[in-house]
Amino acid sequence: MSPTNRTVVVTGIGATTPLGGDAASTWDAMLAGRSGVSRLEQEWAAELPVQIAAQIAVEPGEILPRPQARKLDRSAQFALIAAKEAWADAGFTAKAGEDQSVNPDRLGAVIASGIGGVTTLLDQYDVLREKGVRRVSPHTVPMLMPNSPAANVGIELGARAGVHTPVSACASGAEAIGYAIEMIRTGRADVVVAGGTEAAIHPLPIVAFGNMMAMSKNNDDPEGASRPYDSGRDGFVLGEGAGVIVLESEEHAKARGARVYAEAIGQGISADAHHITQPEPSGNGIAQALQNLLDSTDLKPAEIVHVNAHATSTPQGDVAEVKALRKVFGDDVDHMAVSATKSMTGHLLGGAGGIESVASILALVNRTAPPTINVTELDPEVNADVVVGEPRQLPEGRIAALNDSFGFGGHNVVLAFRTI
Secondary structure, eight states, X not given: OOGGGOOEEEEEEEEEBTTBSSHHHHHHHHHTTOOOXXXXXXXXXXXXXXXXXXXXXXXGGGXXXXXXXXXXXXXXXXXXXXXXXXXXXXXXXXXXXXXXXXXXXXXXXXXXOSSOSHHHHHHHXXXXXXXXXXXSOTTHHHHHOTTHHHHHHHHHHTOOSEEEOOOBTBTHHHHHHHHHXXXXXXXXXXXXXXXXXXXXXXXXXXXXXXXTTOBOOOTTOGGGTOXXXXXXXXXXXBBOEXXXXXXXXXXXXXXXXXXXXXXXXXXXXXXXXXXXXXXXXXXXXXXXXXXXXXXXXXOOGGGEEEEEOOOOSOHHHHHHHHHHHHHHHGXXXXXXXXXXXXXXXXXXXXXXXXXXXXXXXXXXXXXXXXXXXXXXXXXTTOOSEEOBSSOEEOOSSSOEEEEEEEETTTEEEEEEEEOO
């Protein structure tokens, strides 16, 4: 088999989210239809128009050694926790080189973030203004760099085949995984640790998103605020956390006897070229990404039984995505169980594609689609089979799932995974 068409498989998963401190607890909470959204109790939130968010379930300080954590922005802390879980889950016992089953020169890391170390940047600016130049941390620059999560994961695991950080707003995490698939498929690496992370629960991002009318202001009902596809939806809820997977060439995984979760079939990418924040309303850009996925892989529409939708709970975005699915797949959409897991996790921005890829893979492994919560009245424009209320059993046989991610700037990324 030539290096340009190597089969790529998923051998490890990791996550830290508003639903749980690892992938297993996050998945269990999804199946239970549990919301990770709560009211912000911090003093600074009292006067904000938006006073809710999906905050991390387990603080990174409870997991990482304190000397390490204090030199990392929260986005890098989340990424490191998820990456270490995924690495161990893949069966690696030490960093590359020390674990002889992986060559560090054939190991890559692609960890994305939509905003990067924004909390470090803003907090350290406050320190500069209030306490003076001598109190600004010397770790500020390596903490706020958008590539800091990827770099720290690469250092931790010994990745020398390349460390990369795609930044494409809320499509960043999915783009990272797509990039990783291509690194393996084209022969640049045998193993790549990939995903997304975000830590932007801070007054400025919350106020900025709120002022552009993108976020829900349903402060009186935090758990019911994120309601994708519901007629009463009024915007997304900001979340934080990370999702990371280990991707590997099938040959490499077999050679070391690794457990395989699923095949990572490939990606479809496009851009709307329409508006910096608004989706193209007809869904044409998203449809092009879906078509590009079909054209560049052997994926058949009949295999797709599940879609982990981008569905952020915004009036325009939720509908455009469904329109795109109909444009490309037609009546085949009727047998696709559509889940909007942001109804539970909130919107992790650059981390969304990471955690939602984890959810898509686990849906295939367990043949179960998680529910979309908070749908009391389905928007009549949402012409799709949305999984509402209870998890949905997926069929036997060889099946596939899509993970859709879209971002400000018109970035569209669709990932596809398939049972082995």
